[in-house]
Amino acid sequence: MSAIPDGQAERRPRASGAPTVQDVAVQANVSPMTVSRVLSGAKHVRPELRERVERAVAELGYHRNENARSLRPGQQSGLVGVTITNIANPYYAGLQRGIEEVAARHGRRILVGNSNEDPVLERQLVADFLGRRVEGLIVVPSGIGEPDHLQPAALRGVPLVFASRAVDGVAVDTVLVDDVTGAFEATSTLLREGHRRIAFLGNRLSVFTGRRRFRGFRQAHQSARVAVVEDLVRLGQQDVESAQQAMAEVLELADPPTAVFSANNRNTVGAIRAIVAAQRQQAWTRSDGVPPPQMRLYGFDSFEFADLSPVPLSVVDHDAVELGRRAAEMLFERLDGTGANLPPRVVELPVSLRA
Amino acid sequence: MSAIPDGQAERRPRASGAPTVQDVAVQANVSPMTVSRVLSGAKHVRPELRERVERAVAELGYHRNENARSLRPGQQSGLVGVTITNIANPYYAGLQRGIEEVAARHGRRILVGNSNEDPVLERQLVADFLGRRVEGLIVVPSGIGEPDHLQPAALRGVPLVFASRAVDGVAVDTVLVDDVTGAFEATSTLLREGHRRIAFLGNRLSVFTGRRRFRGFRQAHQSARVAVVEDLVRLGQQDVESAQQAMAEVLELADPPTAVFSANNRNTVGAIRAIVAAQRQQAWTRSDGVPPPQMRLYGFDSFEFADLSPVPLSVVDHDAVELGRRAAEMLFERLDGTGANLPPRVVELPVSLRA
DNA sequence: CTGTTAGCGCCTTCAG
DNA sequence: CTGAAGGCGCTAACAG
Numbered sequence: 249m250s251a252i253p254d255g256q257a258e259r260r261p262r263a264s265g266a267p268t269v270q271d272v273a274v275q276a277n278v279s280p281m282t283v284s285r286v287l288s289g290a291k292h293v294r295p296e297l298r299e300r301v302e303r304a305v306a307e308l309g310y311h312r313n314e315n316a317r318s319l320r321p322g323q324q325s326g327l328v329g330v331t332i333t334n335i336a337n338p339y340y341a342g343l344q345r346g347i348e349e350v351a352a353r354h355g356r357r358i359l360v361g362n363s364n365e366d367p368v369l370e371r372q373l374v375a376d377f378l379g380r381r382v383e384g385l386i387v388v389p390s391g392i393g394e395p396d397h398l399q400p401a402a403l404r405g406v407p408l409v410f411a412s413r414a415v416d417g418v419a420v421d422t423v424l425v426d427d428v429t430g431a432f433e434a435t436s437t438l439l440r441e442g443h444r445r446i447a448f449l450g451n452r453l454s455v456f457t458g459r460r461r462f463r464g465f466r467q468a469h470q471s472a473r474v475a476v477v478e479d480l481v482r483l484g485q486q487d488v489e490s491a492q493q494a495m496a497e498v499l500e501l502a503d504p505p506t507a508v509f510s511a512n513n514r515n516t517v518g519a520i521r522a523i524v525a526a527q528r529q530q531a532w533t534r535s536d537g538v539p540p541p542q543m544r545l546y547g548f549d550s551f552e553f554a555d556l557s558p559v560p561l562s563v564v565d566h567d568a569v570e571l572g573r574r575a576a577e578m579l580f581e582r583l584d585g586t587g588a589n590l591p592p593r594v595v596e597l598p599v600s601l602r603a
Numbered sequence: 604m605s606a607i608p609d610g611q612a613e614r615r616p617r618a619s620g621a622p623t624v625q626d627v628a629v630q631a632n633v634s635p636m637t638v639s640r641v642l643s644g645a646k647h648v649r650p651e652l653r654e655r656v657e658r659a660v661a662e663l664g665y666h667r668n669e670n671a672r673s674l675r676p677g678q679q680s681g682l683v684g685v686t687i688t689n690i691a692n693p694y695y696a697g698l699q700r701g702i703e704e705v706a707a708r709h710g711r712r713i714l715v716g717n718s719n720e721d722p723v724l725e726r727q728l729v730a731d732f733l734g735r736r737v738e739g740l741i742v743v744p745s746g747i748g749e750p751d752h753l754q755p756a757a758l759r760g761v762p763l764v765f766a767s768r769a770v771d772g773v774a775v776d777t778v779l780v781d782d783v784t785g786a787f788e789a790t791s792t793l794l795r796e797g798h799r800r801i802a803f804l805g806n807r808l809s810v811f812t813g814r815r816r817f818r819g820f821r822q823a824h825q826s827a828r829v830a831v832v833e834d835l836v837r838l839g840q841q842d843v844e845s846a847q848q849a850m851a852e853v854l855e856l857a858d859p860p861t862a863v864f865s866a867n868n869r870n871t872v873g874a875i876r877a878i879v880a881a882q883r884q885q886a887w888t889r890s891d892g893v894p895p896p897q898m899r900l901y902g903f904d905s906f907e908f909a910d911l912s913p914v915p916l917s918v919v920d921h922d923a924v925e926l927g928r929r930a931a932e933m934l935f936e937r938l939d940g941t942g943a944n945l946p947p948r949v950v951e952l953p954v955s956l957r958a
Numbered sequence: 959c960t961g962t963t964a965g966c967g968c969c970t971t972c973a974g
Numbered sequence: 975c976t977g978a979a980g981g982c983g984c985t986a987a988c989a990g
Contacts, residue, residue, distance in 0.1 A: 265759055265760050266733075266736070266759060268982090268983055268984085269983065269984065269985090270983080278961090279960065279961050279962080280961090280983090280984080281960070281961060281962080281985075282959090282960065282961080284984065284985055285959095285960085285985090288985085292959055292960090293959075293960085294959065294960085297959090297960085309756075309757055309759055311730060311733040311734040312734050312983090312984080313674075313736060313982095313983055313984070314731075314734045314735045314736075315670040315671075315673050315674060315680060315735060315736055315983085316670075316966090316982075316983035316984050316985095317983075317984055317985080318670050318984095319668075319670060319671055319674065319966045319967065319968095319982095319983080319984070320966055320983095320984060320986075321965085321966060321985095321986080322986085323966085323984090323985085325670065327714075334700070335690075335696055335699055335700050335703065336697050336700040338696060340696075341690055341691055341692075341693060341695075341696035342691050344690055344715070345689070345690050345691040345717065348715065348716065348717055349717070352716070352717075357714050357716065357731060357732075357735070358714070358715055358716075359682075359712050359713070359714055359715075360699070360703065360714075360715050361703065361707070361713075362700065362703055362704070375666060376669075376712060377712075378621075378666040379666040379667050379668065379669045380669045380670060380712070381621070381668060381669075381670055401664075402664055404620055404621060404664055405620050488907075517907060517908075520911065521911070524911060551907075552843075552872060552906075552908075553872075553907075553908040553911075556875065556876070556879060556908075556912070557911070558911050558913060569691065623966090623967055623968085624967065624969090625967080633977090634976070634977050634978080635967090635968085635969090635977090636969080636976070636977055636978080637975095637976065637977080639968070639969055640969090640975095640976085643969080647975055647976090648975075648976085649975065652975090652976085667967090667968080668966095668967055668968070670967085671966075671969095671982090672967080672968055672969080673968095674966095674967080674968070674969095674981090674982045674983065674984095675967095675968060675969055675970075675981085675982055676969095676970085676981085676982060677970090678969085678982090
């Protein structure tokens with residue numbers, strides 16, 4: 249069969265270096281099948297053989313090749329794909345934490361990618377994840393561009409859950425924060441306090457949450473029969489710098505607002521910075537001892553320093569970790585649970601108002 | 604060969620549902636090999652066939668099975684495993700962002716797990732990642748327990764990079780912050796300002812960074828020939844709550860500190876909370892108009908609100924995203940670059956002091 | 959209780 | 975330029 253004089257089965261080193269069931273089998277002097285059975289925790293293996301296998305595994309430092317394993321029919325990859333717009337945003341870090349926690353509990357690992365709000369990147373990430381045969385996907389959708397890569401048809405049966413944002417025209421499981429109610433209640437509070445010129449700082453309306461929070465803001469005005477002051481509406485700030493800039497502009501208007509509703513933590517932080525800067529400016533300019541009127545600020549999203557803000561701040565609080573957990577739980581209900589064929593569900597997590 | 608009357612090759616649906624090269628080949632009326640060649644971007648394929656294949660891929664929604672692909676000799680998984688102690692900590696979120704950015708640039712995806720500072724979980728994560736044939740590992744080591752699972756021998760040639768923390772006795776590539784210098788300079792500044800009773804708030808000494816930052820604190824005292832006030836040293840706070848508690852205790856001492864050095868952002872936040880609470884308490888208790896002495900606070904790690912802290916705060920700043928990038932770059936130098944056989948390198952990233 | 963056979967999806971090697 | 979054969983590591987199904 250072979251020109252090698254040695255009649256024994258020759259164990260030549262493989263390229264990859266990692267030992268295989270074969271290697272373990274040789275070392276333990278059993279068949280590969282027995283190794284496989286031991287690794288799978290099968291009951292019907294003679295204790296002695298089991299022990300020989302376990303010893304060989306330890307000696308060789310063997311790790312079962314999960315990729316090869318997932319190739320067998322009926323086997324799963326044990327992988328869940330997660331697409332986040334920006335993991336450096338503490339809110340999404342919490343989201344990932346919740347997802348990972350539940351995934352680990354279900355014996356799965358997560359593949360994570362940042363989409364940077366870029367639909368092209370998002371599409372690539374999803375395609376790659378599908379190529380790695382993830383069992384499910386959790387996506388914070390960027391919300392721009394055609395979402396055909398997220399349609400169930402394109403996913404060929406791989407369950408998808410949207411977290412934090414939904415996509416119009418894509419009917420899949422979704423976990424949201426109750427944006428509209430949160431924005432409505434916060435704005436209503438400001439109106440009830442007598443504010444009539446309330447600034448709005450938020451995302452582009454192409455961002456799902458931005459749209460919904462703006463809707464709550466509007467609805468509160470309608471309910472109170474107060475007109476939204478359009479000059480005080482600033483949309484499109486995605487980061488702290490632009491939010492600070494927008495707030496600074498609003499403060500410089502001839503007729504500035506008496507209160508601000510900011511639709512996310514980026515805008516809240518920017519608003520705080522702008523207000524502090526303006527106060528310092530005023531303190532420097534005027535020395536008549538008259539304190540400048542304090543700006544009333546209400547923000548969507550909480551953050552660690554909300555209660556220590558130098559500007560009095562109320563927030564619409566909600567729990568990112570819990571949102572992540574819920575998204576993952578919905579996914580695993582379809583994967584492991586009985587609910588594989590339920591129609592798509594949308595869950596809205598409650599918010600809590602913190603004065 | 605088969606009892607099926609239909610002489611054509613029968614394309615029965617496979618269990619997994621996902622189409623294979625076979626399916627694409629049938630659809631495009633070519634051999635699987637041609638499909639493979641097209642997908643690999645091979646030059647020598649007749650344009651017509653190429654187009655037929657591409658059409659079939661689109662029609663079927665085909666995604667190449669990367670797990671099967673990685674089985675072939677010489678193929679890599681395209682995966683990097685990342686173990687973080689707690690992704691909900693904004694610092695580590697930044698770290699992950701940096702890692703992911705570089706990994707994506709190198710065409711790799713990241714598998715991420717939280718170890719929760721638990722060496723058992725960390726070990727499981729690493730074992731699982733090895734089973735998935737990650738090409739490399741980036742680990743923020745928990746630093747407790749025997750690190751034999753991180754020894755190069757146990758990793759069988761899979762490169763490992765430590766990020767933010769090292770492990771004694773494990774010689775691998777490491778990216779650190781210059782903890783000792785940062786703590787030394789910060790403490791020296793406080794001493795230069797005349798403070799002689801400086802509190803220290805930090806991690807357990809089993810945490811690598813905690814140990815190093817404490818060393819810097821001590822060395823600064825030695826250099827200034829000032830004794831460390833041992834009563835003011837509080838080690839072991841891993842979260843904001845315990846840090847706040849520790850700071851509160853220190854403030855209640857008969858002879859409280861005039862300054863505080865906190866060794867990480869959790870402890871800084873806790874210290875701020877305790878100081879604010881104490882000030883409120885004092886304002887409420889005493890009404891003699893004498894302002895309570897302001898506490899001087901210097902913290903390791905920056906955070907978003909550092910410059911808006913209600914307590915005057917200086918920080919030792921450093922860049923988590925950049926640390927993540929550097930760790931990933933070191934890894935890919937071994938993977939893709941020429942430096943596969945370099946001896947282990949340790950990089951210390953500089954800190955910057957922000958008054 | 960244990961071993962043999964075969965094939966998951968892919969691509970390198972070799973023929974045509 | 976294209977196709978056929980074989981094997982990567984693993985484990986169901988089927989002997990023994």
